[in-house]
Amino acid sequence: MDIEAEFFVLLGFLVFIGVLVYFGAHRVVLKALDARGEAIAAELAQAAKLREEATALLASFEKRTAEAEANAAAIIAEARTQADQLAVEAADRLKEFIARRTKQAEAKIALAEAQAAAEVRAAAAEHAARAAEILLADQMRGSAGADLVTREIGEIGSRLS
Numbered sequence: 001m002d003i004e005a006e007f008f009v010l011l012g013f014l015v016f017i018g019v020l021v022y023f024g025a026h027r028v029v030l031k032a033l034d035a036r037g038e039a040i041a042a043e044l045a046q047a048a049k050l051r052e053e054a055t056a057l058l059a060s061f062e063k064r065t066a067e068a069e070a071n072a073a074a075i076i077a078e079a080r081t082q083a084d085q086l087a088v089e090a091a092d093r094l095k096e097f098i099a100r101r102t103k104q105a106e107a108k109i110a111l112a113e114a115q116a117a118a119e120v121r122a123a124a125a126e127h128a129a130r131a132a133e134i135l136l137a138d139q140m141r142g143s144a145g146a147d148l149v150t151r152e153i154g155e156i157g158s159r160l161s
Helices: 002-023 025-139 143-160
Strands: none
C-alpha cells in the first residue's frame, strides 16, 4: 500500500503540474518574475542616476566652498592691507599733529618770552625814568634848573623848523 499511495501522490502532482502548464501558469509566473526584474533594473538605473546627480552636486558644493574660502582669504588680505594702510596714515597724522602742537607750543613760549622781556624792559625803563626824575629833581633845584629850562625853550624853535 505504501507504493500505491506514493504512486498516487506522484500521479496527482504530475496532473497538477500538467494543469498548471496547460492553463499557462508558468507564463504568469515568468511574466511576474520578468516584471519584478525590470522594476529592480529600473530602480538600479534610478539609483545610479541619483548617485551621479549627488556626485555632481557634491562637486559643485566643494567648488563653491573652495571659491568662498578663496574669497574670504582675499577679503581678509584686503582688510589687513587696509588696516596697515590706516595705521600708517594714523601714525603720519599723529606725527603731523604732534609737530603742529609742538610748533604752536614753541610759538606760545617765544611769545611769552617776548612779552616777559618787554614787560621787564618796560619795568626797567619805568624804574630808570623814576630814578632819573628823582636825580634830575634833586639836581635841577635852584639856578641850574632855571638856566636849563631857559636854554631848552630857546632851542624849541630851532628843533621845530
